[in-house]
Amino acid sequence: MTLPIILVSAVIVLAILLFIFEFVRSDVVGVIMMTLLPLLGLITPKEAISGLSSNAVVIIVAVIIFGAGLQKTGAMNSLAGVLLRFAGRSETRIMLLISGTVAFISSFMQNIGAAALLMPSAKRICRQANIPAARILMPMGFSAIIGGCLTLIGSSPLILLNDVMQITSPAIEPFGLFAVTPIGLALISSFLLYIVLFGRFILPPGHQQQNANGPMSKKLQRTYHDIGNLFELHIPPSFAGPKTLMDLEIRAYYFTTVIAIAPKGGTKNFAPDIDTELRVGDTIAVEGPPELVEKLAAAYGWEIKDHLAVFAEDLSPSNAGIVEAIISPRSEMARNTLRSFSFRKKYGVNPLAVRRGNKTFVGGISDIILQSGDALLLQGRWEKFHFLKEQLDLVFTEEVQGEILNTGKMKYAIGCIMLSLALVLVCDVPLSIALLTGALCMILANVLTMEEAYESVDWMTVFLLGGMIPLGIAFEKTGAAKFFAETCMGALGPVSPLLLLALLAILTSFFALLVSNIVTAVLMIPLAMNMAVTCGADPRMAALVVAVACSNNFILPTHQVNSLVLQPGGYRTRDYFKAGSGITILFLLVMLTTISLFYGI
Numbered sequence: 001m002t003l004p005i006i007l008v009s010a011v012i013v014l015a016i017l018l019f020i021f022e023f024v025r026s027d028v029v030g031v032i033m034m035t036l037l038p039l040l041g042l043i044t045p046k047e048a049i050s051g052l053s054s055n056a057v058v059i060i061v062a063v064i065i066f067g068a069g070l071q072k073t074g075a076m077n078s079l080a081g082v083l084l085r086f087a088g089r090s091e092t093r094i095m096l097l098i099s100g101t102v103a104f105i106s107s108f109m110q111n112i113g114a115a116a117l118l119m120p121s122a123k124r125i126c127r128q129a130n131i132p133a134a135r136i137l138m139p140m141g142f143s144a145i146i147g148g149c150l151t152l153i154g155s156s157p158l159i160l161l162n163d164v165m166q167i168t169s170p171a172i173e174p175f176g177l178f179a180v181t182p183i184g185l186a187l188i189s190s191f192l193l194y195i196v197l198f199g200r201f202i203l204p205p206g207h208q209q210q211n212a213n214g215p216m217s218k219k220l221q222r223t224y225h226d227i228g229n230l231f232e233l234h235i236p237p238s239f240a241g242p243k244t245l246m247d248l249e250i251r252a253y254y255f256t257t258v259i260a261i262a263p264k265g266g267t268k269n270f271a272p273d274i275d276t277e278l279r280v281g282d283t284i285a286v287e288g289p290p291e292l293v294e295k296l297a298a299a300y301g302w303e304i305k306d307h308l309a310v311f312a313e314d315l316s317p318s319n320a321g322i323v324e325a326i327i328s329p330r331s332e333m334a335r336n337t338l339r340s341f342s343f344r345k346k347y348g349v350n351p352l353a354v355r356r357g358n359k360t361f362v363g364g365i366s367d368i369i370l371q372s373g374d375a376l377l378l379q380g381r382w383e384k385f386h387f388l389k390e391q392l393d394l395v396f397t398e399e400v401q402g403e404i405l406n407t408g409k410m411k412y413a414i415g416c417i418m419l420s421l422a423l424v425l426v427c428d429v430p431l432s433i434a435l436l437t438g439a440l441c442m443i444l445a446n447v448l449t450m451e452e453a454y455e456s457v458d459w460m461t462v463f464l465l466g467g468m469i470p471l472g473i474a475f476e477k478t479g480a481a482k483f484f485a486e487t488c489m490g491a492l493g494p495v496s497p498l499l500l501l502a503l504l505a506i507l508t509s510f511f512a513l514l515v516s517n518i519v520t521a522v523l524m525i526p527l528a529m530n531m532a533v534t535c536g537a538d539p540r541m542a543a544l545v546v547a548v549a550c551s552n553n554f555i556l557p558t559h560q561v562n563s564l565v566l567q568p569g570g571y572r573t574r575d576y577f578k579a580g581s582g583i584t585i586l587f588l589l590v591m592l593t594t595i596s597l598f599y600g601i
Contacts, residue, residue, distance in 0.1 A: 030467020
């Protein structure tokens with residue numbers, strides 16, 4: 001063992017300890033590698049910063065921008081609406097639909113991003129169907145992890161694969177975008193079948209979701225009590241209509257506000273004024289105290305639905321909510337009434353109450369002369385509040401959620417992604433350039449501004465990737481990878497290629513549980529390729545097995561996706577061990593079987 005091998009081994013141990021014990025952030029570890037390795041003379045300064053300009057970094061930046069573009073245009077909200085229509089109330093159907101969808105999304109964006117984008121929709125569907133979120137979120141998270149194996153851009157280890165392979169063997173043939181797809185399809189299909197058959201036994205039971213789901217924060221609920229309860233009602237043929245909201249005086253008698261109307265066969269109105277008519281067949285959404293809403297429904301013979309159906313997506317917490325706004329002394333609303341402003345019609349927002357001092361007014365608030373310091377309780381869609389902030393001098397007591405969606409650009413966002421795929425498949429353009437072209441087109445088409453693109457990039461991941469690639473270079477350049485490979489093969493003795501791949505898959509799966517899958521890929525791919533050469537196996541297949549096995553992370557909540565759903569699902573570590581143990585074994589068996597059948601091992 002030479003001095004460079006000893007030094008690079010010490011650096012690897014240092015990096016692993018920093019990741020395990022989290023003495024510093026992961027991106028700082030990357031910067032430490034970029035500075036420490038050239039200072040020790042293990043790599044050149046040029047090699048130390050080469051990771052920042054690697055294909056892997058360019059690909060991951062482009063993929064993140066794709067995700068931001070889809071979110072900005074509301075494409076994910078549209079997808080959630082489709083899911084809500086088809087999900088129904090069957091737990092198995094909901095699980096399959098959500099898991100299959102998140103796996104597909106994970107195939108062209110990072111799996112953590114896919115899970116984060118779909119999780120609000122999954123929770124809404126669970127509430128609507130009265131199914132514990134714990135029964136759905138864990139399969140969704142596992143599907144996001146496995147879905148990252150469908151293409152070469154779904155997970156960080158697969159994004160790194162070609163770059164790290166070329167460190168070990170510069171002349172090696174890189175993998176194409178869909179080279180891993182047979183493995184990914186086999187993995188996700190077997191996983192879904194496994195969950196359908198055994199999910200009832202291995203998934204935690206969780207707690208039933210509450211149907212009455214108030215869209216107010218807990219802070220506002222303490223102040224305004226029952227005002228924010230949301231209900232959906234249907235107007236049956238027995239209603240003696242049409243009648244206007246002014247005629248019915250619902251707010252005055254029942255302290256309840258009609259916030260949205262869906263006419264039968266018509267366009268939804270999310271801020272109806274007093275002249276809006278209610279007719280037979282209409283569906284309305286109201287905010288108010290439960291007991292008074294029940295009296296309202298009984299008085300007119302209206303039907304209270306068990307859950308939101310027509311407005312499930314429109315009024316979901318991701319799209320709409322309730323906020324409190326204080327009238328500032330500079331606001332033109334001071335010394336005027338809401339009616340004089342045509343507030344609902346002009347701003348598309350529903351006033352629910354006015355609070356002055358310790359008194360809360362619900363009835364007749366349209367004619368109250370407002371004063372500076374008055375608090376307005378407002379309900380509406382998030383984009384309306386963002387618009388309202390720019391128009392009136394109102395001070396919001398809580399951060400307004402959501403963002404202004406550019407839905408008119410949705411087709412351009414999807415088109416840019418399709419363009420990138422076409423460049424790869426039809427024109428044989430390198431993957432990094434094709435994806436970068438698609439990301440650039442999103443900016444040129446005004447799907448995102450350049451500033452929004454910069455803000456969307458996860459620079460922590462960029463510097464982690466940029467710092468780990470030089471560690472892989474040092475591992476190979478110093479001969480450490482070859483030394484450890486020969487030592488391992490000497491201890492193992494003669495093994496068949498398939499047995500070698502199985503050992504590499506198990507070792508990688510174990511290592512990925514302890515440290516970042518990026519670190520695992522950077523260290524294990526060169527080691528695996530050298531071991532494959534020593535025993536006469538295909539080094540490309542060894543590298544592919546390692547990159548895929550980095551996603552075999554189900555028995556501990558250490559993977560980013562598992563950590564994401566941990567709290568919302570109310571899971572404990574033992575829940576992951578119980579559900580993930582069988583899936584870990586299944587993953588290994590299906591991956592190795594698929595590789596032996598489709599890749600000629």
